[in-house]
Amino acid sequence: MNLLTILFLVTMALALLFSSWRGVLVALSLQGALMACMVTLSTDHVDAASLVLLTDLVLARTVLGPSILWQAFHARDVDATVEMLPANLFLWCVATTTGVAGFWFAARLYPTDLAQTTVVGAAFSQVMLGLFSLVYQRTVMGQVLGLLVIESGILFFEVTGGHHLPWFLQAMVSAVFLGLVLLAARFSAMPAASGVENDVGEVL
Amino acid sequence: MSALWVLPPLVVAGAAARLGAGVRHAALLLLAGASVSLAFAVGLFNGVAREERLLDGYLRVDTAARLFLLLVTTVFWGVSIYVVTRTRTSEKLTSMLPRFAALGVTLYSLCALSLLSNHLVLTWVLLEASTLAGTLLVMLRDRQAARRAAWRYLLFSTVGLGLALLGLACLGHAMGEHGHTVTFHVDELITRNELGHDVWSRLGLALILLGYGTKAGLAPMHVWLPETYDEAPPAVTALLAAVQFNAVMLALFRVLSVYRAEVRDLVSTELVFMGLGTMVVATVQLVGTTNYKRFIAYASMNHAGVIAVGLGVGKLAAYGVLLYVFSNALVKAVLFLTCGLIKSHYRTKDMTRLRNLVNEMPFSGMFFLLGTFALLGFAPFGSFLGEVLILSALIDTGHYFVFAAMCFLLTVVFIVTGRALFPMVWGERQQQSGVPRESALSALSNMVFVAILVLLGVFLPDSASDMLQQVANQMGGLP
Numbered sequence: 001m002n003l004l005t006i007l008f009l010v011t012m013a014l015a016l017l018f019s020s021w022r023g024v025l026v027a028l029s030l031q032g033a034l035m036a037c038m039v040t041l042s043t044d045h046v047d048a049a050s051l052v053l054l055t056d057l058v059l060a061r062t063v064l065g066p067s068i069l070w071q072a073f074h075a076r077d078v079d080a081t082v083e084m085l086p087a088n089l090f091l092w093c094v095a096t097t098t099g100v101a102g103f104w105f106a107a108r109l110y111p112t113d114l115a116q117t118t119v120v121g122a123a124f125s126q127v128m129l130g131l132f133s134l135v136y137q138r139t140v141m142g143q144v145l146g147l148l149v150i151e152s153g154i155l156f157f158e159v160t161g162g163h164h165l166p167w168f169l170q171a172m173v174s175a176v177f178l179g180l181v182l183l184a185a186r187f188s189a190m191p192a193a194s195g196v197e198n199d200v201g202e203v204l
Numbered sequence: 205m206s207a208l209w210v211l212p213p214l215v216v217a218g219a220a221a222r223l224g225a226g227v228r229h230a231a232l233l234l235l236a237g238a239s240v241s242l243a244f245a246v247g248l249f250n251g252v253a254r255e256e257r258l259l260d261g262y263l264r265v266d267t268a269a270r271l272f273l274l275l276v277t278t279v280f281w282g283v284s285i286y287v288v289t290r291t292r293t294s295e296k297l298t299s300m301l302p303r304f305a306a307l308g309v310t311l312y313s314l315c316a317l318s319l320l321s322n323h324l325v326l327t328w329v330l331l332e333a334s335t336l337a338g339t340l341l342v343m344l345r346d347r348q349a350a351r352r353a354a355w356r357y358l359l360f361s362t363v364g365l366g367l368a369l370l371g372l373a374c375l376g377h378a379m380g381e382h383g384h385t386v387t388f389h390v391d392e393l394i395t396r397n398e399l400g401h402d403v404w405s406r407l408g409l410a411l412i413l414l415g416y417g418t419k420a421g422l423a424p425m426h427v428w429l430p431e432t433y434d435e436a437p438p439a440v441t442a443l444l445a446a447v448q449f450n451a452v453m454l455a456l457f458r459v460l461s462v463y464r465a466e467v468r469d470l471v472s473t474e475l476v477f478m479g480l481g482t483m484v485v486a487t488v489q490l491v492g493t494t495n496y497k498r499f500i501a502y503a504s505m506n507h508a509g510v511i512a513v514g515l516g517v518g519k520l521a522a523y524g525v526l527l528y529v530f531s532n533a534l535v536k537a538v539l540f541l542t543c544g545l546i547k548s549h550y551r552t553k554d555m556t557r558l559r560n561l562v563n564e565m566p567f568s569g570m571f572f573l574l575g576t577f578a579l580l581g582f583a584p585f586g587s588f589l590g591e592v593l594i595l596s597a598l599i600d601t602g603h604y605f606v607f608a609a610m611c612f613l614l615t616v617v618f619i620v621t622g623r624a625l626f627p628m629v630w631g632e633r634q635q636q637s638g639v640p641r642e643s644a645l646s647a648l649s650n651m652v653f654v655a656i657l658v659l660l661g662v663f664l665p666d667s668a669s670d671m672l673q674q675v676a677n678q679m680g681g682l683p
Binding site: 109140143147150157158161162169172175176180183184187203 | 300304323325326332339340344345351354355358359362366369370373376377380403437438439544547548
């Protein structure tokens with residue numbers, strides 16, 4: 001579990017430090033795969049809930065979610081560069097402090113349990129850094145990626161909590177995630193409207 | 205009769221409207237479905253439903269569900285009437301109707317299910333799904349501004365709901381750490397009465413509050429609300445402001461009801477700050493706007509702030525908060541639907557260009573006026589009683605500074621609203637804008653909403669008052 005958590009932390013760093021949307025999507029996909037490994041290793045007996053959770057992690061988070069967005073961004077031929085954390089020393093200091101704060105919080109909760117501190121710290125750091133990165137994103141693409149970083153952090157916290165949702169609820173969570181990705185891809189793919197905005201038309 | 209009977213008529217109507225019925229038939233189907241659903245909701249309110257728990261306890265018909273289901277179904281029925289009358293007066297709108305019917309019914313059904321939900325995670329999933337439907341509804345008209353508003357709505361809602369989900373995961377952690385079986389069933393959590401002793405459950409409550417507060421448009425994550433309410437079609441704005449908002453409110457009430465009262469005291473400061481902050485932001489923005497739809501949106505934010513302050517006060521204000529929530533939904537429905545009629549006639553949202561509404565559009569002028577009075581918390585509307593109860597609870601609990609700040613802000617809103625909206629209704633006529641397309645049918649829904657608003661303020665039947673009191677007691681937290 002510890003090695004997987006360390007790998008999760010590495011992918012978190014990749015997601016936030018790679019200045020490329022392809023890099024962020026690959027990192028998010030890797031996080032999905034790592035979480036699937038964690039669930040596989042920690043599940044004593046296979047039941048419907050763990051199967052649906054694994055399907056969600058492998059299919060929705062590792063494969064479908066990132067690939068749908070990849071296609072949407074690729075189709076629009078968007079700039080390959082997207083800075084999740086802008087290259088600015090001050091902002092990097094704030095981001096580092098934010099990340100450390102997540103681990104500090106976890107260490108306060110579990111002063112003697114390093115494994116638990118790492119897991120909770122990684123989850124909270126990723127959520128807080130995702131929120132921090134959203135503040136600086138001006139494009140829909142950057143905001144979508146920031147949103148997915150947050151989602152991945154929350155899911156990591158849930159997965160490592162040891163409690164699985166009933167299978168149908170997990171399936172609903174997965175469906176909602178895919179719906180969100182599809183909608184986000186649609187927004188990313190929308191061309192800018194041409195012509196002057198006219199708000200005098202008929203409306204329901 | 206099962207509570208779930210409220211949904212099928214509408215779902216069938218929505219699906220039929222989307223899948224090939226002619227536009228005229230689609231409109232009638234939507235109205236018929238909404239009317240049958242309303243009849244079922246009234247039946248449910250009167251206690252026709254026998255079973256309490258449905259689908260293995262994931263849904264539960266309790267007093268709060270009955271009250272809120274009746275409220276949102278009434279609003280949806282009113283919106284259906286509005287949409288049907290609008291499509292009858294304008295050919296251009298008919299093409300939008302099937303899509304609106306399908307998405308509107310989806311949004312309503314998901315919100316109605318969330319009201320019946322007895323499981324905190326299921327409620328979350330339903331609210332998130334309703335957000336996806338809401339996003340598509342906001343950009344019903346494919347304009348750039350609407351797209352921008354829809355994206356902002358989706359982004360903030362998803363971040364807010366994400367924080368709420370993190371809060372729920374913290375609750376799961378809290379239960380797991382103490383060796384308890386992890387459950388998110390509301391009735392089981394109330395029976396157990398164990399939440400609130402540790403950091404995880406308190407952190408969970410704070411995050412859920414922040415998350416659902418974002419979804420309700422509370423500061424500091426409120427920026428999506430004015431733009432979304434302004435850019436969405438009025439029928440959609442009414443659905444978001446009166447149906448989805450109340451689904452979020454009940455979700456919040458349910459979370460608060462599973463905590464001990466003393467734990468709630470820890471977040472009361474957070475709630476009061478969020479509420480007052482929202483009121484300050486809304487009041488400042490109200491001063492500067494000349495767009496009447498955005499004006500109502502800021503006023504809605506102001507109302508959400510009052511509700512948050514009331515929730516922060518706790519048990520003493522709970523009855524007033526409920527009354528205010530119910531009145532607030534109806535006021536927003538009246539005003540946003542009337543805004544739609546006014547804009548379709550004058551083709552502008554600039555209130556400085558509108559005068560003498562009460563003579564040019566008698567129905568809309570009158571409802572705009574009545575809605576504004578209710579918005580300002582005048583007697584005899586329910587909002588007056590709700591506001592007075594919240595303010596008196598502030599005094600009783602020693603929140604003198606909050607009381608003074610709230611009175612000051614409400615006075616500023618009163619002055620600004622009077623200065624901005626009353627000339628629209630009564631001012632000197634500047635130019636004739638053609639014959640208004642108003643009908644008695646288009647006024648029907650607003651008539652019903654205003655009648656309920658007056659009933660809430662003047663005469664509430666004992667049975668309804670008892671139900672409100674029962675829900676208010678639950679909201680106050682566990683002993």
